[in-house]
Amino acid sequence: MDGEMKKVLLRVAYDGTSYHGWQRQQNGITVQEVLEEKLTELLHEEIRVTGASRTDAGVHALCNIAVFETHTRIPAEKISYALNQRLPEDIRIVESREVCPDFDLRSCHAHKTYEYRIVNAAFPNPVKRLYTHFTYFNCDVEKMREAAQYLIGEHDFRAFCTVGAQVDTTVRTVTDICVTREGEEIIISVSGNGFLYNMVRIVAGTLLEVGYGRMEPGRVAEILKSRDHKNAGPTAPAKGLCLTRLEIEGL
Amino acid sequence: MDGEMKKVLLRVAYDGTSYHGWQRQQNGITVQEVLEEKLTELLHEEIRVTGASRTDAGVHALCNIAVFETHTRIPAEKISYALNQRLPEDIRIVESREVCPDFDLRSCHAHKTYEYRIVNAAFPNPVKRLYTHFTYFNCDVEKMREAAQYLIGEHDFRAFCTVGAQVDTTVRTVTDICVTREGEEIIISVSGNGFLYNMVRIVAGTLLEVGYGRMEPGRVAEILKSRDHKNAGPTAPAKGLCLTRLEIEGL
Numbered sequence: 001m002d003g004e005m006k007k008v009l010l011r012v013a014y015d016g017t018s019y020h021g022w023q024r025q026q027n028g029i030t031v032q033e034v035l036e037e038k039l040t041e042l043l044h045e046e047i048r049v050t051g052a053s054r055t056d057a058g059v060h061a062l063c064n065i066a067v068f069e070t071h072t073r074i075p076a077e078k079i080s081y082a083l084n085q086r087l088p089e090d091i092r093i094v095e096s097r098e099v100c101p102d103f104d105l106r107s108c109h110a111h112k113t114y115e116y117r118i119v120n121a122a123f124p125n126p127v128k129r130l131y132t133h134f135t136y137f138n139c140d141v142e143k144m145r146e147a148a149q150y151l152i153g154e155h156d157f158r159a160f161c162t163v164g165a166q167v168d169t170t171v172r173t174v175t176d177i178c179v180t181r182e183g184e185e186i187i188i189s190v191s192g193n194g195f196l197y198n199m200v201r202i203v204a205g206t207l208l209e210v211g212y213g214r215m216e217p218g219r220v221a222e223i224l225k226s227r228d229h230k231n232a233g234p235t236a237p238a239k240g241l242c243l244t245r246l247e248i249e250g251l
Numbered sequence: 252m253d254g255e256m257k258k259v260l261l262r263v264a265y266d267g268t269s270y271h272g273w274q275r276q277q278n279g280i281t282v283q284e285v286l287e288e289k290l291t292e293l294l295h296e297e298i299r300v301t302g303a304s305r306t307d308a309g310v311h312a313l314c315n316i317a318v319f320e321t322h323t324r325i326p327a328e329k330i331s332y333a334l335n336q337r338l339p340e341d342i343r344i345v346e347s348r349e350v351c352p353d354f355d356l357r358s359c360h361a362h363k364t365y366e367y368r369i370v371n372a373a374f375p376n377p378v379k380r381l382y383t384h385f386t387y388f389n390c391d392v393e394k395m396r397e398a399a400q401y402l403i404g405e406h407d408f409r410a411f412c413t414v415g416a417q418v419d420t421t422v423r424t425v426t427d428i429c430v431t432r433e434g435e436e437i438i439i440s441v442s443g444n445g446f447l448y449n450m451v452r453i454v455a456g457t458l459l460e461v462g463y464g465r466m467e468p469g470r471v472a473e474i475l476k477s478r479d480h481k482n483a484g485p486t487a488p489a490k491g492l493c494l495t496r497l498e499i500e501g502l
Contacts, residue, residue: 015380080374091377092375123264123331126265126341126342129340129341130378
C-alpha cells in the first residue's frame with residue numbers, strides 16, 4: 001500500500017479442470033475470483049482484475065492476461081513470485097510487470113491461438129484425460145485440414161457460436177487453422193483476433209464430423225454461409241481446449 | 252463363470268496420482284486392488300492378478316501388464332471393453348488377450364523403458380504439474396547426457412537403490428539412457444531388463460545434480476563404484492516418472 005497507483009499486468013497459466021472458467025460468477029469458483037482474493041491478501045488492498053480471455057469452465061490456458069491497479073510498493077516484477085506462494089498449484093503467474101497507467105486491455109488488439117487436442121486411439125490415455133477429448137472413431141486428418149481452410153479469413157461466424165451470446169457482431173477474423181497429427185493426438189490450432197462464445201469448440205466439433213466422414217469438407221463453407229448454429233457440429237468438450245498464445249499489440 | 256480355465260493378459264495404463272502404487276497394501280488404494288475388485292465384479296469369481304511392474308505411489312504407466320486366471324466365457328479380447336466401463340477414468344485397459352496356460356510373468360524376460368519428465372523453466376506449467384517434476388535451475392543437458400553414459404551396461408546399482416530393498420542381487424543391466432530436451436521439458440529415458448526400488452528416480456535425481464553443475468559427469472562412475480546410496484543424488488519425485496514401454500519375451 002501507500003505507493004503511487006500503478007498498473008500491473010500478469011501472465012496467468014492455469015489448469016481449468018477445477019474452475020468454472022475465468023470470469024467471476026455465482027455457480028462456482030473461477031480463476032478471476034482466486035486471483036483477486038490472493039492479490040487482495042498479498043497487497044492489503046481490494047484488487048479487481050480485468051482479463052484478456054474469458055475462458056469457459058474447464059478450459060485451460062498457458063498465457064492468459066490479467067491487469068489491475070495497485071498502490072503497492074512491491075515491484076511489479078516480484079508480484080509473480082509472491083503471488084505463486086499463495087495460489088493453488090493449478091494456477092501459476094508466469095510473468096508480472098508494470099504497464100502504462102493508460103494501458104487498456106479492452107481497447108487493445110489481441111492475437112490469440114487456441115489449441116484443441118484430441119486423443120484418437122483405440123482407448124483413452126489416462127495421463128492425458130484432463131487435457132484432451134477422446135475419440136476412437138477413425139479420423140481423416142487430411143479432410144479435416146481441407147475443411148478448415150474454409151474458415152480462414154474474415155467471416156460471419158454466427159453458425160459457430162452458441163445461441164444467446166450477446167455480442168455486437170458475429171464477424172471475426174481467423175488468421176490460421178492448422179490440423180496436425182502427433183502420434184495418437186490430433187491437434188487443431190486456431191488463431192485469430194477474437195472468438196465468439198464456444199467458437200473454437202464448435203469448430204473442433206464440426207471438423208471432427210468431417211474427420212469421421214459424416215460431413216464433406218465443403219459442407220463447412222455452407223454451414224458458415226447459413227449463419228445457423230443448428231447446421232454446425234456439436235460443441236467439443238471444454239477439457240480439450242487450451243489458450244496457448246496471446247499477443248497484445250504494443251506490449 | 253463355468254468355462255474352462257484360461258489365462259488372460261491385460262495391458263494397463265494409469266495415472267498414478269491418486270494411487271499408492273501398483274501393489275496391494277494397507278496404507279491406501281492401489282491399482283492392483285482396483286483391478287482385482289472390478290474384475291471380480293465383472294467375472295463373478297474371485298480374481299487375483301500378477302503385475303509385471305510394481306510401480307511406486309504416484310508413478311504413472313502407459314503399458315503395465317497384469318495376468319490372471321479365470322473361468323469366464325467372455326472372450327479375452329472383450330474383457331478390456333467391459334472392464335473399462337467399470338474402472339475409474341484414471342485406469343484404462345488398453346489391451347486384453349488370452350495367453351498360454353503355462354505363461355508365467357515372473358519367469359519371463361522383460362524389457363522396460365521408464366521416462367522421467369522435468370519441466371525446466373522459470374515457472375511450473377499447471378497443465379503438466381501432475382506428470383512432471385519442476386525445476387527452475389538451469390540444466391546443462393549435455394553434461395547430463397555425458398554422465399548418463401556411465402550407467403549404461405551391466406553394473407551393481409546398489410548406490411542407486413533405496414536402502415532396505417529386499418533383493419537377491421543389485422546387479423542390473425541398463426541397455427540405454429537418453430537425455431533430451433523438448434521445449435521446456437527435459438526427458439530422461441531409461442531402458443533395461445529390470446530396475447531396483449526407486450532406481451530410475453535416483454538416477455534422475457543424480458543426473459539433475461550433474462545438470463545443475465553441482466556434480467561433475469564423471470562423479471556418476473564413482474558413485475556407481477562406491478555401491479553406497481549416500482553418494483547418489485536425491486530421489487526425484489514420483490510424479491515425473493512413467494513406465495512407457497514394457498516388452499515381454501515371447502509375447
